[in-house]
Amino acid sequence: MANEPDATANGQSAEDLRWMTEAIDLASLGRGQVEPNPPVGCVLVRDSVCIGKGYHQRFGGPHAEVEALSDCADATGATAYVSLEPCCHHGKTPPCADALIRAQVARVVVSVVDPFDQVDGGGIERLRSAGIEVTTGVAKEAGEDLLGAYLKRVRTGMPWVIAKWAMSLDGRIATKTGESKWITGPAARTAVHELRASVDAIAVGMGTVIADNPLLTVRLPQIADAKPPGGTNPKIASSTRQLVRLVYARSRLPDLQTQLVQTASETPTWVIAGPQIANADLAKLADHDVETWQCESSDPIEMIRQSLLWLGSNDNPRGLAMTHLMVEGGSQLLGSFAAARQLDEVHAFIAGKCIGGRDAPGPLGDPGVEALTDATSLRISRLDSFDNDVRLIYRR
Template sequence: MPNDSNAAANGHSAEDIRWMTKAIELASQGRGKVEPNPPVGCVLVRDSICIGKGYHQRFGGPHAEVEALSDCDDASGATAYVSLEPCCHHGKTPPCADALIRANVARVVISVVDPFDQVDGGGIERLRSAGIEVITGVAKEEGEELLAAYLKRVLTGMPWVIAKWAMSLDGRIATKTGESKWITGPSARSAVHELRASVDAIAVGMGTVLADNPLLTVRLPKPTKIATAAETDAKTANNSGPLVRLVYSRSRVPDLQSQLVQTASQTPTWLVAGPEIATADLARLADHDVETWQCETIDPVEMVRQSLLWLGSNDNPRGLAMTHLMVEGGSQLLGSFAAAGQIDEVHAFIAGKCIGGHSAPGPVGDPGIKTLADATSLRMSRMDSFDNDVRLIYRRQIAATETT
């Protein structure tokens, strides 16, 4: 990876920061639609005027640079602002660095250098070899914020993990008798379905399956206008594949009459199983279209690590690496992810209710931590209001220069 000598904190012009911010805003429109590719935006500027713009809109479709060039009659002499280093390899599309060279742009400004091993500075080198000025690190923090999930997967081989829970003001996710429907109101629950629509998979533990018999599908409000099939699909699934429902279990399997198993032929359902689960039980699930994958360990924390590496590879049943995994519960599964250091983002929905009771569960269960120094450290990203509920979003920072 090249030394980012141009990325001094105060070394960029207001003009470069302005247009790069626009490129990052464009890129954000592709989140949840392009994975496992990264969301990327591109803006073409000449004489301080935008002459073309575009973003990567769907998995397998044209990249941002090609979209922006298609939006422009003549890019010669222009500056291209790209939120991620242009690719220099042949994948589903030709190299974007070559497209910019053919367009005769004079300058390319990049927010984040791509750590993917088939790029990793190669796009920058190719552009510079063609006589194009290249500046890197503009609005880098904002660019890495958007690309955090992609960067984690490239650098660690694991998907970005979003932990979601709904709790009372006093931190309970259920009453002492186990009642949890519904802690939050309809507007907050609708936001959860929007979040589901943007991820690759939803994970729950067997305790949640036994207690709630969940369906774990995306149920969004009906649109106010007649939507095309493409628009409807975009609201309910990633372009890289349908939402996967993932169940973690060390010793038991879901009942064959459960909603998850009964609907597995319509919505992908996978089981991450402990080594003690009988082969015959796994075979019965397979007969009902449930995909199963058996870990080598019964330790719940190590099961999390092993499964994330599997999900982040192309060896999972979908055949494509996952970028976003949302863990919806229960508290024991969330506790295992926390202990593994694998919670990257939290969506905590808080209702204006107090529940109380020593036996009423909190969102994150065993094994817990012994010292505050070992706690997962996240930073505040956003707060939303839904009627009488709020959502707090906290995120981990992942940098392109971070190593595994």
């Protein structure tokens, strides 16, 4: 489809910006619940008064437009503000464009045109064919910011990569002896578990598995008590989806006695292995309910590219494309993701401590860059404070 004209070219009214901002804020409530679908919000307005609103709340559930129409007694003649173009195809739910047409809305305002090949302007075309006025591009930057992970997956087939690390004021993630627990305090560590609860998978390298023997689970009371809702995909454990634990193992595999392997029957554990690892060794992990997938290349950067395409497809063991991947370390794995140009978002937790030591590691290992012009450039998105720690969030 041809690109739709942005409302910015015609001037965005304060009224449109106000209600679209509310629709985008509503959409954000669905993040971590609806993937691989996009988080979407919808607000219905008549005579400058909100008469209904809703957002896509869970994967497989009603879309935002349907939720908003259900919240409204009569939408005839109303304006619908939708953060993403209404769908025009039958998926798990009927087309939302048709629902708006049946409701006889007079106008639809869209923030972001959906690049998904089964939509891609088709929803807008269907609305206009029904005589409904459509405006696109309102609060487009904010809408694309919220939809960054979805847009990346649709356009590239890869999930959005969130790098997380905790470091001292002088940029160390451990002492020169490798001690790293705990650089930050309890409040910051709770924020890490909240982040884990919102992503599809969390990844570490073999260095972290050997050094820390991590469990990599979400340890929050409200998550631990969550029960699977009826009728959801059996491969998804709860409304927040069950976190998948990933280990990048280029040349060596986790020991069978590690916590990750011992708990694989309870929490999905996948190993992304290099091509030189023997099938017999992979079979031993499979006997402990660990899923394994072997890359064709042993080059770290190529392994990351291949694995991201696999994770972003429906061919992975979960049967659903992943939208958010969180990489927790160690520094070598994070360095490889940086070298592969696959750091989309960084959560840097900084503690009020100074560690020092030439041999104390930083968050990103080899290969690094030789010139500053080659460095990954991100923009600051948010700053949070946790007692004596801070979190800086940077995004592409």
